[in-house]
Amino acid sequence: MIERDGLGAAARGLRQYLLAVAAELAAPAWFCEVDAPATAYLALERRLPRFPDHETALLWDERDGWAAAVESAGGEDMVVLTYLGGDVLPPPAEVVAFVRDLYGDSYPGQPDPPDFRRPGAPDGFDERLAGYAGDDVCLPEGQA
Numbered sequence: 001m002i003e004r005d006g007l008g009a010a011a012r013g014l015r016q017y018l019l020a021v022a023a024e025l026a027a028p029a030w031f032c033e034v035d036a037p038a039t040a041y042l043a044l045e046r047r048l049p050r051f052p053d054h055e056t057a058l059l060w061d062e063r064d065g066w067a068a069a070v071e072s073a074g075g076e077d078m079v080v081l082t083y084l085g086g087d088v089l090p091p092p093a094e095v096v097a098f099v100r101d102l103y104g105d106s107y108p109g110q111p112d113p114p115d116f117r118r119p120g121a122p123d124g125f126d127e128r129l130a131g132y133a134g135d136d137v138c139l140p141e142g143q144a
Contacts (some may be wrong), residue, residue, distance in 0.1 A: 004053060007130075007134070008130075008131050009126075009130035010126040010129040010133075011034045011050070011129075012130075012132075012133040013039075013128075013129035013130045013132035013133035014032060014034060014038055014129050014132070015032060016043075016107070016132040016133055017021075017061070017089065017092075017132040017133065018030060018032050018040050018042070019130065020092045020132070021058075021092045021096075022040065022042055023043065024057075024093070024095070024096045025042065025091045025095070025096060025099060026045065027042040027043055027044065027045075027058075028043050028045055028131065029042075029043040029114045030042040032041065032060075033064070033085060034113055035065050036062065036119045037061050037062045037119040038062040038118060038119070039059070039060065039061045039062075040059070040060040040061070041057055041058075041059055041060075041063060041078075042058040042059075042060075043055070043056075043057050044056045044057055044058065044099065046103060047068065047070075047142075048081075048102070048103065048122065049103075051070045054070040054072075054073075055058070055070065055071045055075075055086065056068070056070050057069050057070075057071075057116065058095070059078060060118050062117065062125065063088075063115060063118070063119060064083055064087060064088070064113040064114050064116060065081065065083065065086075065087065065088040065090070065114060065116060066084040066090070066095055067080045067081075067082065067083045067084065067109075067113075068080070068081050068082050068099070068102050068109070069081060074144050080109075081102075081115055082087045082102070082107055082108060082110065082111060083109050083110050083111070083112070083114055084098045084108070084109045084110075084111035085109055085110045085114045086114075087116070088116040088117060088125065089113075089125075089128055089129070093123060118124075118125060
C-alpha cells in the first residue's frame with residue numbers, strides 16, 4: 001500500500017512518474033493525491049476540436065490508470081471520454097502517444113474503465129511506483 005504520509009518511496013515514485021508525464025506533455029498544471037485511491041490530474045493546453053468550449057485534461061487513478069476527460073458544461077466535474085488501457089502505469093511515452101492520438105481523427109483507448117487493480121492489493125504496484133522514485137529530488141507538485 002502507498003505510504004499515505006507522502007514520504008514513502010511509492011508516494012515519491014508516483015510524484016516522479018507524474019512529473020515525467022507532465023514534462024513530456026508540457027502540461028501547464030498537475031497535481032496528485034496519495035490518499036486511497038491515489039489520483040492525479042494533468043491539465044492539457046489544447047482543447048479538443050470535438051469539445052472546443054471545454055477544458056481538456058488527463059486523469060489518472062490507481063484502479064483504472066489514465067483517462068482523457070473534458071470539463072462538464074457547468075465546469076465543476078470532469079467527464080471521461082476514453083481510457084488508455086493496457087497498464088495502470090504505462091511508460092510516459094505511451095501516455096504521450098495516447099494524447100497525440102486523442103487530438104487526431106480517431107478515438108484512442110477504450111470506452112470502459114479497465115479496472116486493473118484494487119487499491120491496497122498486494123500486487124507489486126507500490127514497488128513499481130517506488131522504482132520511479134530513484135534518487136531524484138521530487139519537485140513540489142505542479143512545478144517542473
